[in-house]
Amino acid sequence: MISEQIQTVSELTQSIRGVLEVSFPFVTVAGEISNLRCPYSGHLYFTLKDETAQIKAVLFKPQQRYLACTPTDGMEVVCRGRVSLYEARGEYQLIVDVLATKGAGALQLAFDLLKRKLADEGLFAEERKRPLPLLPERIALITSPSGAAVHDFLAMAEKRCAAIPVEIFPVRVQGAGAMEDIIEAIALCNERGQNDVIVLCRGGGSLEDLWTFNEERVARAIADSHIPVVSAIGHEVDFTIADLVADFRAPTPTAAAEAVVPNRDQLHAQLHNLSTRLTRTVMDQLAIFRRTIEAHKKILGDPTSLLDQFRLKTDHALASLQFAFSRTIHQRQLALARLSHILASHTPEQRLEYQRRRIHELRRRLIQAMSRQQERKQAAFARNAALLHAISPLAVLGRGYSIVQQKNGDIIRNYAEVQLGENISITLAQGGIDCEVKKTWPG
Secondary structure, three states: OOOOOOOOOOHHHHHHHHHHHHOOOOOEEEEEEEEEEEOOOOOOOEEEOOOOOOOEEEOHHHHHOOOOOOOOOOOOOEEEEEEEEEEEOOEEEEEEEEEEOHHHHHHHHHHHHHHHHHHHHHHOOHOOOOOOOOOOEEEEEEEEOOOOHHHHHHHHHHHHHHHOEEEEEEOOOOOHHHHHHHHHHHHHHHOOOOEEOOOOOOOOOOEEEEEHHHHHHHHHHHHHHHEEEEEEOOOOOOHHHHHHHHHHOOOOHHHHHHHHHHOOHHHHHHHHHHHHOOOOOHHHHHHHHHHHHHHHHHHHOOHHHHHHHHHHHHHHHHHHHHHHHHHHHHHHHHHHHHHHHHHHHOOOOHHHHHHHHHHHHHHHHHHHHHHHHHHHHHHHHHHHHHHHHHHHHHHHHHHOOOOOOOOOEOOOOOHHHHHOOHHHHHHOOOOOEEOOOOOOOOO
């Protein structure tokens, strides 16, 4: 018998929910609203049905800010969302992200959803958009090399200012791989850093044809670009997500060239106008300076008379300086003579002779002091030697006394410290005696 794994109801419903959410991550469903209800939580619960089937659906309150109209029972709508399972009732349902009236189409729903999402993130805000360079050194043109848009752009760019180089980055602008080509081209421009402005360009078409420029990854690549981006996609009536994110939106490729390429003739005219104004301003300033100088001349008078006064003051100052200099030199000479006299009386030879005599006297006195000290020390040594001799044990032995010791060296002071027959040593003034104890008696 084959044993099967037994699951709880919760485990089975969790497994089914996982399969549903993985298999149907995003779906777009058209149907009629019925049984619409809005409880206190603010979420919208309804049934989406057609002639033969129905499915439970829920539109949570945060997603309702994207509604273009208020849902009602009987309304034909198109919903885009995720299929999930409500485990408490075992019912599968549609979690709606965006809801629109029927006829808008799936692409339009996706366009509106992404537009609202990026707008909430601030990617369309005017304050984050950068101004275009006045005179770009190199323009990057991201477009299809075979389309009419590239020729329209290049024709207008050459007409306005042919000296500005235009670098073409060929990409696919429609179909499979177009999104990756455009993202890679924008990243390459930013990595190289050789272009001052990027122009994203293609001709007109339907919403499906232009859908590459409505992709979220393309929009974020444009927003992340460090180089200003100009969008020139489709005709004037066409509008894409890329147009909203770009720093500047041109209605046509020709208009994009007019926006990024300066008009050479207008630049020449502006330069001539500025040069004329600068020349006129300088001339006016010179005239003002001349009038100011003339007015100052009338106030100051003849400058040569002032020079004569300055010459007199200079001569007087020079004479005073010479007198002061001579007086200072005389005072320094007197001081030098006085110091020379003092120095002569304190010559090094005299001071050296004086020091020699002083050293000789100190040496004589030192020798005398050393002799007296030596005599005192010798006399003291003799007295101490005599005293030591008087109390020396050898002197006592010389008077007939002796020292009695045991074999271990201990001195014997009492007869009780020895035993009969014990060997002892007697130290005399001259030599010694080894003895054996024959008899002891008390003192």
